[in-house]
Amino acid sequence: MTPRRARIPSLVGALHPRPLDWLNFLAAALQTSFGPFVVVYLTAHQWTQVSVGLALSVGTVTGMVSQIPAGALIDAIPVKRVAAGIAIVAIGLAALGLGLRPQPLPVLLAEILQGAAACMVMPAIAAMSLNRVGAGGAGVRLGRNASWAALGNGLASGVMGVIGYYISEQVVFLFAGALALPTLYALVRIGPPRRHVRAENTPVAASPARPLWxxxxxxxxxxxxxxxxxxxxxxxxxxxxxGSALTRRDGMAASAIIGACLVVPQLVVAVFSPAVGRAAGRWGRRPVLILAFIALPLRGLLFTVVGNAALLLPVQALDGISGAAFGVLTPLIAADIARDSGRFNLWMGSFGLAGGIGASISTTLAGSVADHFGSNAAFLFLTAVGVALVLLAALALPETGRGSGEA
Amino acid sequence: MIGYALAGPAFAQAPPVPAAKPAAATPAPAKPPEKAPAATQPGQFKHLAASEAAGILGRPVRGPKGDIIGRIANVLVDQAGHPRAAVIDFGGFMGVGSRKIAVEWPALHFAPGNSDVPVTLDLSSDQIKAAPEYNDDNGGKPATVVAKPHETAPAASVATKPEPAKPPATP
Structure with a gap:
């Protein structure tokens, strides 16, 4: 357990949120609408399943294609708040467009806009965070970012679910679009960094001796x-x-449990991210990452044996643990690598692209396995991949931190 | 629209095009000239009031207890033009965990004029929850459709036999 003294900063952080905390909270809330919910919305507007799949693919592909260029773009923009602002406006417009005009062309444009902008928001916010902390504060600050983003996501999921059910799906997107305004306000409140821009955010020019590739x-x-x-x-x-397995087993009664399964990991991320950030500084990135990654295959395995709805929530808490570590350590390791290249956002974009590729292949593959062999087989398949992940991290990932003392 | 209506009467008065081929082997009687001109005649406009008929795609489906259980995602129609089943996007939370399930058409009831409850399903969520998920492209295998439970008529009853229902889908 972390000693009481070390816990106080995050408690204080929770009681006195700073504009950067609000920015993370609101930006995450804004983006929550663009998940599987878009399928529900478009179906309600008589979109055929094929068209819905196509629209979502456009969003996904745009996202993947934009990851690296967006990263390079943010690196090139000296004032990171501008990059974040542009991205937030774009996402807000995409949400409004989707909500007001569920026709093919506006929806495709909205998907493209959101796909590209979503790659920019979190990296830009992480870059801003790095510029506002001292040498030792990156881990804690990034942990707070993840924490507030999780709160935003969790709360927004709940609120949007309620709005969608009791009012209408359209209002969910209008609400998301409206969220762009307080997000921009939080951005403006942040103000310029008081220190000079960190080395991680200052791209080192490429030379013939050291080409970019x-x-x-x-x-x-x-x-x-x-x-x-x-x-x-x-x-x-x-x-x-x-969710599918629960719906199959419990019908409509599963909806509430699925909602809880969405929110619980976010709460865990919110509570544990600052501690993860601190631990990554004190003990290094590798041990924290490997330990947290173990939660992933463990969760996959437990899903095959746990049936009781009440027990599912603690298992979903494991999602929060691995998610917190991944969410905090991605920008932290990107910052470590950027220490000598100055291209923090390019590395964030690379990691985003890699993750996007993994997610895209997996959703179709796992769906196929579940269709042909049942959900348990699919969970075991994912567990095996999780084990491969732990092995990769243990055997191939070098320690990127400077040494103990760097937070 | 207006231009088309003005052209209508002029079209109708055009002489019918003779349809019989001159070198036909069989001494076919002069075919009534409906085939060719019908394709070129303007279509008739009929009117459907909103209370008479309404779209159902994407509309919410309510279960026997009145709660919304999903939305209509598709309609399966057979060769004769009769709808046989509807595909419902069922369950889940905000899109997570929803499954597509096909239910037989007689299990659905429609109220086009009622925007709150346009479609009702006779089957409860428990009865349909275990059905295998409906896939548009099932690799040639028949789709599984959930039907109403087979009603067992008492031996002495002379009530009309219920339409032979398919047995409930086994998961």
Whole structure:
């Protein structure tokens, strides 16, 4: 257990949220609408299943294609708040467009806009965070980011679910679009960094001796990108598979449990992320990551044996543990690698792309396995990938932190 | 629309095109000239009041207890033009965990004028929950449709036999 003294900063953080905390909270809430909920919304507006799938694919592909260029773009923009602002406005417009005009062209445009902008928001916020902390504060600050983002996501899921059920699906997107305004306000309240811009955010010019593409061969980058692929591969389909299995078993009664399964991990992430950030500083990135990654195959395995709805929630808490570690350590490791290249957002984009690839392949594959062999087989398949993840992290991922003392 | 209506009468007065082929082997009688002109005649406009008929795709489906259990995602129609089943996007929370399930058409009841309860399903969520998920492309295998439980008529009853229902789908 972390000693009481070390816990106080996060408690104080919870009681006195700063504009950066609000930014994370609201930006995450804003993006929550763009999940599986879009399918429900479009179906309600007489979209055929094929068209819905197509629209979502456009969003996914745009997202993946934009990851690296968006990263390079944010690196090139010196004032990160501008990048974040543009992305938030874009997502807000996409949400409004989707809510007001559920026709093919507006929806496709909205998906493209949101796909591209979503790649920019979190990296830009992480870059802003790095510029506002001292050398030792990155872990804690990024932990707080993840914490507030999880709260935003969890609360928004609940609120939007209620709005969608009792009022209408359209209002959910209008509400999301409206959220862009307080998000921009929080952004404006943050103000310029008081210190000068960190080295991680200052791109080092490429030279013939050290071309840009050479940087992509960095072992730390490749190893963690591999972890990102495997993590999203194992993690992304699990909730949908679980939800499907629950609906099959319990019918409509499953809806409430699924809702709880969505919210519980977010609460766990909210509570544990600052501690993860601190631990990554004190003990290094590797031990924290490997330990947290073990939660992933464990969860997959437990899903095959746990039937009782009440026991499912503690198992879903494991989702929060691995999610918290991944969410905090991705920007932290990107920052470590960017220490000598200055291209923090390019590495964030690379990790985002890797994760996106893993998630895309996995959702279709896991769906197929579940259709042909049952959900348990699908969970075991994902568990095996989770084990591969733990092995990759243990054997191939070097320690990227500077040493103990760096938080 | 207006232009079309003005052109209508002029069209109808055009002489019918003779349809019989001159070199036909069989001495076919002069075919009534309906085939060719019917395709070129303007269509008739009929009117459907909103209370008479309404779209059902995407509309909410309520179970026997009145709660919304899903939305209509598709309608399966047979060769003769009769709808046989509807595919319902059932359950889940905010899109997570929803499954597509096909239910037989007689199990549904429609109220086009009622925007609150346009479609009702006779089957409870428990009765349909275990059905295998409906897939548009099932690899040639027949889709599983949930039907109303087979009603067992008492031996002495002379009530009309219920339409032979398919047995409930086994998961």
């Amino acid at each position: 050479r940087l992509f061969l960095d072992r730390r980058l490749l190893a963690f990108a591999g972890c990102a692929v495997l993590f999203q591969f194992a993690n992304a389909p699990m909730l949908q598979l679980l």
